Amino acid sequence: MVWWFYVPNIIFGEDALSELERINGSKAFIVTDKVINSLGLAEKVCRVFTEKQWEAAIWDGVEPDPKVSTVKAAAEAIKRFSADWIIAVGGGSVMDTAKAAWVLYEKPDVELHALTPFDELGLRTKAKLVCIPTTTGTGSEATKAIVIRDDETGRKFATINPELTPDIAILDPEFVVGLPKNLTAYTGMDALTHAVEGFVSVWKNDFSDGCSLQAVKMIFEWLPKSVEDLSDLEAREKMLIAACLAGMSFGNSQAALAHSLGHSMGSVLRTHHGMSVGMALPYTIEFNCIDNEDTAKLYAQLARMVGVSSKKPIDTGMQFAQAIREFMRKIGSPTSFKEAGIKKKDFNAGLENMVDFAMMDTSLTMNPRNTDSDEIRKMYKYMYDGTVIDF
Ligand SMILES: NC(=O)c1ccc[n+]([C@@H]2O[C@H](COP(=O)([O-])OP(=O)(O)OC[C@H]3O[C@@H](n4cnc5c(N)ncnc54)[C@H](O)[C@@H]3O)[C@@H](O)[C@H]2O)c1
Ligand SMILES: [Fe+2]
Structure with a gap:
């Protein structure tokens, strides 16, 4: 082919x-x-x-x-x-x-x-x-x-x-040296989400894989440094490269479920793109790992790049999702709607629109596990409180 x-x-x-x-x-x-x-x-x-x-x-x-x-x-x-x-x-x-x-x-x-x-x-x-x-x-x-x-x-x-x-x-x-702390964290989470989704998308390929692996490694190393010291020029340069590598990956393999969920959050609640897809990322990793040994193995490969490993791929995948949540807390990117300060009434008012938009989003077709509107609604609800996905 x-x-x-x-x-x-x-x-x-x-x-x-x-x-x-x-x-x-x-x-x-x-x-x-x-x-x-x-x-x-x-x-x-x-x-x-x-x-x-x-x-x-x-x-x-x-x-x-x-x-x-x-x-x-x-x-x-x-x-x-x-x-x-x-x-x-x-x-x-x-x-x-x-x-x-x-x-x-x-x-x-x-x-x-x-x-x-x-x-x-x-x-x-x-x-x-x-x-x-x-x-x-x-x-x-x-x-x-x-x-x-x-x-x-x-x-x-x-x-x-x-x-x-x-x-x-x-x-x-x-x-990029003047980029404020919150935008440094949020846009860095966008890059991480590209690198991870580019590695599991159904259009993945050997070239995109190489870019993703290097990007994940670099983001875990350099994003916290960029956030801690906004004037660290070396960290800024490394994050520019990592984000570009992640772009090269997903641009040639495509993004997946976290982007469908994130685009829809941005459309309805006007949350920042990187904050939105980053928040969705761990939940989608958990969802994609469950009953899906092949995808869990892919996440396990990424997890090993950042020092997370366990005997079974599914456990490694689930631990990788948790490691990403810890990483987000370290850099100051919210891991749930609640943490992002979204009021429950605004969330409830926007929920059906978010579900509809997520179902229409092209990134959904590239996700390694099929899903439907009921599961997406449930996923958003789990994301409100920060509950680990179990379905
Ligand atoms: N085409 C693609 O491949 C692709 C990939 C991911 C995201 N996107 C899209 O990109 C958009 C998000 O882009 P973004 O996250 O870069 O944010 P952005 O371009 O929307 O900018 C966010 C804010 O940061 C400010 N800003 C930008 N650079 C700054 C700097 N150096 N110093 C201070 N302030 C600065 C901007 O003025 C703006 O107010 C979304 O619409 C998203 O859907 C596109
Ligand atoms: Fe993105």
Whole structure:
């Protein structure tokens, strides 16, 4: 069977930004958000282009969990400027907006929600894409995925297409050194969830496996250090690399149940993506391990990378889930809805919507164990109080 493994050109390390001096073109359009713009990070990128006499512009209209209307506004701005390079400077929200706006800039008739992995888009006739992540989690700089929010329903939908893999990813630690503690923890949990889900997804392959194993090891080592000392440049650089490796993994194998549950939490309760998928991760590990020796063996392989092991794979898998909960407590990422401060009445009011959205989420199809809406409802209820999954 023929299979593919897509990754961008990756430039990493201190001063990786200088790679931009070497690209050819004349008009750079920088997509970012207001926070990143106010930190001067977009301006820093803009200067590289103006110093080499390019035309450059900054557009900072992205909001967290971007909507289709935001993507359309970005595409309009790119068209007015007629960019030959689109430069995303930001977290997953900015990078996904830039990727999706790029599609609409090149192919205005595409309906984003109808985009499939098999569509031949013919991108790169007008522009190419550089991603410079400012968070250490989504790995969107390395993936062919976009996650966008429907304006009317608020539902986040994820879609993939190989042509959406950015041309260049620049991993420069200076761009993440100012990331606050909670976002460092949450986005790091997103990376861990990608690495773990990429390793058990039904589309897993030998290339994604290699990336996942290294990413899990690095995240357990470097994420606590990033959280403890926000100015630790080495830890920041290692987390940028780990998040990108995790992106390379799940981008080429796909995410699974924790992402279905997490996307739906974000859609309904507006919780942060990384916090949501990270919270779901241990519960989904337990669910996938039960009565499933093959999947338990996969989790056991990951568990051994972080020093967790037991005689039976199922026990190791369950202990791995607990080790992840302990890890989350250490870095300050909530392990239950209750810990996240979600009120019971808000949880109850949103529950049926979350269940419906989770059932519609494409990540569900890649999970190694089939499930249904009753089990998903039950899983969310267990997640409210922090109860270990036993079904
Ligand atoms: N396409 C993919 O492969 C993929 C993978 C995972 C997640 N996602 C999507 O990415 C989005 C989440 O992205 P995210 O977790 O990076 O967060 P984000 O981009 O939504 O940013 C969260 C907040 O952090 C701020 N921020 C970003 N960088 C900062 C910095 N260096 N210093 C201070 N503040 C900073 C932003 O301004 C924003 O307010 C979600 O929509 C999620 O669904 C996409
Ligand atoms: Fe994610």
